[in-house]
Amino acid sequence: MNLSDYLEDKRKTIDSFLKDYIAGKKKQKDCPRQLSEAMGYSLMAGGKRVRPVLCIAAYEAAGGKSDGILPVAASLELVHTYSLIHDDLPAMDNDDFRRNKPTNHKVFGEALAILAGDALLTDAFNLISNTNANPARLLQVIRELAHAGGPEGMVGGQTADIILEGKKAKKKDIVYIHTHKTGALIRGAVRTGAIMAGPAPDKLGSLTEYGEKTGLAFQIIDDILDITGTKEEMGKSTGADTARGKNTYPSALGLKKSEKIAEQLIHESLNALKEFSAKADPLREIAKYILLRRN
Numbered sequence: 001m002n003l004s005d006y007l008e009d010k011r012k013t014i015d016s017f018l019k020d021y022i023a024g025k026k027k028q029k030d031c032p033r034q035l036s037e038a039m040g041y042s043l044m045a046g047g048k049r050v051r052p053v054l055c056i057a058a059y060e061a062a063g064g065k066s067d068g069i070l071p072v073a074a075s076l077e078l079v080h081t082y083s084l085i086h087d088d089l090p091a092m093d094n095d096d097f098r099r100n101k102p103t104n105h106k107v108f109g110e111a112l113a114i115l116a117g118d119a120l121l122t123d124a125f126n127l128i129s130n131t132n133a134n135p136a137r138l139l140q141v142i143r144e145l146a147h148a149g150g151p152e153g154m155v156g157g158q159t160a161d162i163i164l165e166g167k168k169a170k171k172k173d174i175v176y177i178h179t180h181k182t183g184a185l186i187r188g189a190v191r192t193g194a195i196m197a198g199p200a201p202d203k204l205g206s207l208t209e210y211g212e213k214t215g216l217a218f219q220i221i222d223d224i225l226d227i228t229g230t231k232e233e234m235g236k237s238t239g240a241d242t243a244r245g246k247n248t249y250p251s252a253l254g255l256k257k258s259e260k261i262a263e264q265l266i267h268e269s270l271n272a273l274k275e276f277s278a279k280a281d282p283l284r285e286i287a288k289y290i291l292l293r294r295n
Contacts (some may be wrong), residue, residue, distance in 0.1 A: 003285040010053045017074050018043055021127070038108040038116035043081045046099050050218075051076040051189040054286065058193030058207055061273075061280035069196050071131040072141055075124040076189050079149050082124075083158075083185075085117040092162070121149070133196065141192045148188025157181030161246065169247040175216075177247060182222070183215030190214075190283075206272045207283075213269035214287050220262045221290060223248035224255060266291045 022040040025031050052073035059069045088095040088103040089110060095103050105113035128142055147153055157180025164173055190211030194204050227250055249258040269287045273280045 001281045001285060003282070003289060006282050006285070007048065007053060010056055011049045013070070014049045014052045014074060014077065015044070017070050018077060021074065034108065034112060035115060035119060038104060038112050039119055041107060042085050042098075042104045042116065043078065043120065045101055047077075049077060051080050051185060054186060054189040054211070054214075054283070055193035057280075057282040057286065058190040058211075059197050060193075061276055061283055062194045062197035062199040062203060062207065063279070064193070064197030068131060068133050069193065071127045072133075072192055072196055073189075075127045075145065076185065076192070078120045078124040078127065079145065079154075080185060082117040082120040083149075083154060085113055085120070087158070089113060092158075134198070137195055137198060140195045144188055144192050144195060148184045148191075153180055153184035153188070154182075157184065164247050167247075169252070171252060174247050174249060174252050178219040178249070179212070179216055182219035183212065186215030186218060187211035203276075206275065209272040210269045210283060210287070213265045213272065214290055217262045217265040217269070217287075218290050220249045220258055220265070221293060223250050224258055224262070225293075226250075227255065262291060 022036065022043060025036040025039060026033065028036075055073040055076055056069055059073075084098060085104045087093050088098055089105055096106055097103060103113075104116060108116065124145065125142060128138060128145070131138060149155065151159075157177050160173065161177045161181055164177070169177075187208065188211075190207050191204070194207045199207070226248070249261065253261070266287050270284055273284055276283075
């Protein structure tokens with residue numbers, strides 16, 4: 001398969017859905033204009049839409065065939081965007097630019113940026129609840145996304161990252177930060193897509209393993225690129241996390257060992273898909289792409 005074509009096709013589909021979503025918000029009289037503009041500013045600022053694409057790819061791999069997956073996939077981008085808006089705030093990473101554009105709080109002010117993030121997070125569950133699908137599956141998806149983005153997931157990882165910033169963390173702490181701050185939502189993206197397709201328990205287990213391995217590998221590669229390359233996805237300058245005293249795999253284990261770990265994780269993620277048909281090829285190619293990405 002041609003991964004570039006697949007990613008571009010899915011990105012356009014997701015962008016079209018998100019564009020309509022924001023247009024709808026701007027038409028709603030009960031949503032303040034400044035709030036809908038702040039939400040749309042970050043949501044439509046670009047990006048590869050990795051999480052919703054993974055959700056759709058997992059749905060297809062598990063046998064799903066309906067466009068009904070789109071609201072669920074889009075909800076992941078709303079959660080991801082909220083996290084980026086809040087990460088950039090002065091109280092967090094204090095970043096002025098993301099994806100070569102001024103960060104949300106630089107354009108709309110800190111208070112409105114916080115509220116825009118809050119609105120996106122809340123509305124992610126509104127999107128899911130209005131999806132025309134099996135109610136029991138939607139309940140599972142809501143539970144999955146809440147877990148991935150909450151105190152046992154992304155927020156927990158971000159908390160540990162902040163607490164340990166500038167301190168020498170143990171390996172188990174670094175693993176916790178990576179698997180929760182970034183890995184949890186990637187794992188959640190794969191699992192939500194699979195759950196929407198209703199696969200057998202063993203297939204859901206295999207896709208879960210794929211999500212866990214690729215999610216951790218994604219963050220390790222991101223840490224490596226912070227030192228060696230340009231981080232287009234994050235839109236930050238090279239070395240930003242290192243200069244801030246963040247605990248990363250390269251800072252604790254070195255570049256070469258980190259690269260080896262990422263390679264092993266991708267190998268294991270591909271092995272988890274060995275029982276799947278060609279429908280899982282997009283997931284396989286995405287895993288390979290994560291390892292080889294240079295931005």
